[in-house]
Amino acid sequence: MKNIDKIPYRGIALANAVFTSAVLLAISAAIAAENGSTLWPEGALTVVPAILPPPGATEFYQYNLYYSASSFKNGQGQTVSPNIGIDAFGNANRIAHTWSVTYGGFNFSTDVVMVSDGTTVKLGSSLQDTNVGIEEFYVIPLEVTYQWGNVHFLAGTGVAIPVSSYDPTRLANASLNYYGINQTVAVTWFPSPKWELSAQAEFTFNFRNPATQYLSGDIFDMDFGIGYKPFDSLPGLQLGLNGFVTEQLTRDQTATRYVAGGNYLRKFALGPQITYYLTPAAAIVLKWQRELEVTNGPKGDRVWLEFAFPLGG
Numbered sequence: 001m002k003n004i005d006k007i008p009y010r011g012i013a014l015a016n017a018v019f020t021s022a023v024l025l026a027i028s029a030a031i032a033a034e035n036g037s038t039l040w041p042e043g044a045l046t047v048v049p050a051i052l053p054p055p056g057a058t059e060f061y062q063y064n065l066y067y068s069a070s071s072f073k074n075g076q077g078q079t080v081s082p083n084i085g086i087d088a089f090g091n092a093n094r095i096a097h098t099w100s101v102t103y104g105g106f107n108f109s110t111d112v113v114m115v116s117d118g119t120t121v122k123l124g125s126s127l128q129d130t131n132v133g134i135e136e137f138y139v140i141p142l143e144v145t146y147q148w149g150n151v152h153f154l155a156g157t158g159v160a161i162p163v164s165s166y167d168p169t170r171l172a173n174a175s176l177n178y179y180g181i182n183q184t185v186a187v188t189w190f191p192s193p194k195w196e197l198s199a200q201a202e203f204t205f206n207f208r209n210p211a212t213q214y215l216s217g218d219i220f221d222m223d224f225g226i227g228y229k230p231f232d233s234l235p236g237l238q239l240g241l242n243g244f245v246t247e248q249l250t251r252d253q254t255a256t257r258y259v260a261g262g263n264y265l266r267k268f269a270l271g272p273q274i275t276y277y278l279t280p281a282a283a284i285v286l287k288w289q290r291e292l293e294v295t296n297g298p299k300g301d302r303v304w305l306e307f308a309f310p311l312g313g
Helices: 014-031
Strands: 058-073 084-103 106-123 127-148 151-162 180-192 195-206 219-228 237-248 266-279 282-295 297-312
Touching (some): 106 151, 219 266
Antiparallel strands (some): 058 297, 127 151, 151 180, 180 195
8 A cells, every 4th residue: 555656856956966866776776666565455354354244235344554664675685775764544445245146155246445545755864755545446346255164265356446646756656556456365264163264365467557667576465364252251352363475476577678686575474463343244453563574665564443344234
């Protein structure tokens, strides 16, 4: 949900042009165009990702994210210089509807998500930029779910559609300005009434950014969560651990060539989470994710506040 796009070269004072341009070009080469951003918000779905509303029902989900990164890592995991800092607020509103038609135990759903964010990017001690807007609409025309005993499965294919205006000369842009196709598979297992084990994997196939002709490599991401209900007197309270793994699968490309070294994004994050179920279909989630290992991207912390409640059915 964050973006630092190409460093602006316009308006540089003539007296400082040679030095400043050399620094900015070096940073641009190190962090490339999309700068460790991904269309899929890593770490969003760590609680019952394979469970959608029952047939004929509709559910509303809201995801609120605060992300703060005080450094940007290169391909060797070292901090680039001048330092780059990011503060981002993200919001996603999601509606999922499960159709009444079922077949052989399979249920069919449709998902629509609107993602918006506000991002502030700081470069060194002198440059700063802020941008706010709707990042994208994410539409999953068809998701398929299936339950086998205490194990739930989900599979679906969605498309990310950029919305906000985009300026490649800005430090910060609300939109990444390119389309993506996302293939999702998820599993949620309840080995006992007190335990939940969940994981969701996403494969994102990126399209070229028409404003920069930059093509970000395809991304694999896996969100995961482990939850336990420790108190019989508070049956709705679940404590757990959550995180995500992000691995770029293909090299970044400019308009004419592959980026040197591929600019492969890698991340691993881990942290605690608390879930409270108001009803079986309504819940509040608070979680923190510390990015422990990062290459070719910002390294920081994520705090999520998430809600889910039924709309009907």
